[in-house]
Amino acid sequence: MPPPSAWSPPRAKVQLKLAIQRLRLLAQKKTQLAKATRREIAQQLEKGRIESASIKCEGIMSEDLYVELLEVLELYCELLLARFGLLETVKEIDPGVNEAVAGIIHAAPRTELKELHVLREMLMSKGGRDYSIACVDNVDGIVPDRVTAKLVVSAPPQELIDLYLYEIAKAYSVDWRPQGFPDPNAPVDETESPSISLLIGSLFLPAAF
Incomplete structure (x- = not known):
């Protein structure tokens, strides 16, 4: 055998x-x-x-x-x-x-x-x-x-941590956002800066909030 x-x-x-x-x-x-x-x-x-x-x-x-x-x-x-x-x-x-x-x-x-x-x-x-x-x-x-790419061990940049926190705060209706991030309750086209928009659009968060 x-x-x-x-x-x-x-x-x-x-x-x-x-x-x-x-x-x-x-x-x-x-x-x-x-x-x-x-x-x-x-x-x-x-x-x-x-x-x-x-x-x-x-x-x-x-x-x-x-x-x-x-x-x-x-x-x-x-x-x-x-x-x-x-x-x-x-x-x-x-x-x-x-x-x-x-x-x-x-x-x-x-x-x-x-x-x-x-x-x-x-x-x-x-x-x-x-x-x-x-x-x-x-x-x-x-x-x-x-x-x-999924096996790399490194400390994430603060910008990415802030983005995760921002999305979590939005998902649970918590009134908190990092400095420079748009108010989630305001119209996006009036408050969202191009850099933030690009960052949010490029991030993939696989686990549901």
Whole structure:
């Protein structure tokens, strides 16, 4: 009997289905927790505890990126399931599944899902040593940007924190806004500066307020 991490098409297909279920459940759980934290942040803003709200906000921003990563990995698993024939019949990693395989191998260790960790080991066994090392080290940019961008660990700029706080305050009808931000109750075209408009338009907040 092959070891659990060895490549086996039947077991890999089962593992993909398990990983999809767990990724979806974890993303939903994280999203619900983020909603609760947003309510806490709104309460802190209402009480004037801006510094505490800002610190919690950084945590929310990190969690938002994590949820985005989980959603991307879920899509990759679904893609591999849909194109499983390419994994099953082609000896090397086919270009049609390369992005998904590389993304999972690279990012799975940053998640808490053992189902995804097992799948990663199977894909590494399928791809071979050199391919696996390339995915782990992102040699020649083999890992897609949509994955690596969500794994960057850095302190967010204050402007982005302020924007998150501003949107949370608006969502919970809290009378607070950073200096220079428009009054949410005023007509946008009369008060919103081009720079703020551009910033708001370019930001994606995946978790619902």
